[in-house]
Amino acid sequence: MASVLALDWGNYWQQSIFRVLGSAVFIILGAGTFVIAFLFKMMSYMQSRLGPMEAGPHGTLQLVAEVGKFLQKEDLVPARADERLFKLAPYIVLASTFLLAVVMPFGPDAYFVNLDTGVFLALALSSISVIGILVAGWASANKYSLIGGLRAAGQLIAYELPMVLAVVGVVIQAGTLNLQGIVAAQHSGEIFGWDGIGNPFILTQLVGFVVFLIATQAELAQTPFDMPIAESEIVTGYMTEYSGMRFLLFFIAEFATAAVFAALAATLFLGGWAVPFVDLDDNVMNVVGPLVLVTKMMLVGTLIFWARFTFPRFREDQLQSFAWKALIPISLVNILATMVLKVAL
């Protein structure tokens, strides 16, 4: 499958510019949608209030107003901060999100890069943000930030493992690391011999899906795993000293990463851009596919943010023992069961 959009499109620079712009659009739209739909509206309705209502119809333009406000703010750097690192940190975090967006497939030919090791790359790239967060925590020269940065580092490393292990089950079932291949495997798969709707891996890998979502929650540092930013303890942790534009970058990165991880979960477990009964190579899927993926993203996003707005937060050591004593054994057992069934069937 050669992509019309990416590969046949011209020289290296044209491709690169296309990929950067494309992922920027995906990130800004994804983050914006998640902020408006979940942070502004879903959270408000859960808390029996209306949320922003004034800017635009039903407050839909509130985000534009917020961004305008952040852009106008003074670019503050604390006196004792390591200025260069302080300014660099948000870009590292955002870069990780951008790179993640690049590997997402949206349709049979609608993708930026189609790598044979797509899942592997996505999981590896997602860990880059830890470096940015550590740098932010250290460079702020603030004790709350330092604690937050260290917590984030410990937490993200602990939750990489269950996330990878949860994905391994999917990879074993699909027999490929290629994200397009995983989508195709789900579309043409069968559940113990029944191939009515293909096999969205959520049906056979439910344990993996749950572990993946929990690990995602920790990876995104959202409640109940939001110790790195815990505002009632360490005053938003590594973001304490950031304001204006740089805070906005962190904010975009937070929600864009949520969107990208939702897309990843949708691709791995919910069948990605494909829908049952529609041929995979059908050209119409290049248009419908992205919409299907966004719908599934919103479903996953609802789960993530539902938990975020409901639960209190764990303590750091409780989180670590939860990761090492519960999630990792469960996902290992899941891998074992998947292997046995794969060989037996």
Place this chain on the structure above:
Amino acid sequence: MTLTESQQLAYANAQAADGRVNVELETDDGMVLNMGPQHPATHGTLRLIAHLDGEQVTSADVMCGYMHRGYEKLCEVRTYPQVTTLVNRIDWLGSFANEVPFILAAEQLMEVEAPPRAKWIRTILFELSRIANISLFIGDLALQLGAQTPAFLAFRDREFVLNQIESVTGGRFHPNFDRIGGLKDDLPKGWVADTKAAMVRLREFCDLMEGLVYGNEIFQTRTRGIGIIPAKVAESYGLSGANLRGSGVDWDLRRDANIGLAYDDLDWKVWTHPDGDCFARCWVRLQEVREATKIVDQLCDGLPSGPIMAKVPRIIKVPEGEAYIATENPLGAMGYYVVSRGDIGPFRVKIRSASFNNISIAPWLLRGVYVPDIIAILASLYFILGDIDR
């Protein structure tokens, strides 16, 4: 607050250390984390100086007084009726309850007694302010532990109580309604039925919170076995209210030393919890709201008729004498020691507020816990800054 020399030295050290953020990370005695006076978890201006070893607290000092408003001194230059306006603002979440012990002390000195109807309404308002206070505590507790939604739900349902207080007194936060010898006004029409509807609503709120907050596994892992206060220690630090009852000490001034309020013939229960941890304290408070709604219901049913004001002179002069009256306020035992020299204003007022004693156990309690536990423990001790600093 006088400090010993070593304490002053430690304090100066802590302040100096605060200035050297990067340098002190290399010192071998850990890090000094200065929480407050501006910190979201202190809801006010409490300052906590925590010496950390990694995430573990080696010692913690509580500094209060950033919000000292000098109420005891101000009371000396006010007349008796004016004092209620001031003391309203001590525990600002349950403000009517602050007026009651002072008024009772003044009434004791003047040897007047409020008529039964006034007593009844006083007790109803007293319990309503307890509900208004503690229902917000439940939401705030969840907020401190990271859950945002219960806080908003608490604000929503607390509104029903505030509306009832407002429709009697005219003030949502600072009623200033209690008078020596009775109350300012009688209840408005239809108030009793509305209040009983609000109490039903509040009981639903308690059930909701029991599922959403108290029943949550994460909440329980965060609070069970954290910040345990044994009964002996609780007594020796002079804790009161739910903090004491959460340690298994069955002590409630409403039942044990009731003066001037109408609790005597009611059917209600003082809840205690044997564990003494954060969960126990929070759980006792939840039950306290439930019992308060029951008390209000019963008082509304048995409301006597009659005047709401006893015969008191136009210009109130309290005869010479001393009186100390303590009541079980939302935060714990609150007492007023009033010394009168026969003037129109008190000669001296000493306010024993619950939060000041309750927070005094914090340095003892915070040794060896983790940073997130500081928040859980402070939230469960439940202080109001105005009640600490007065």
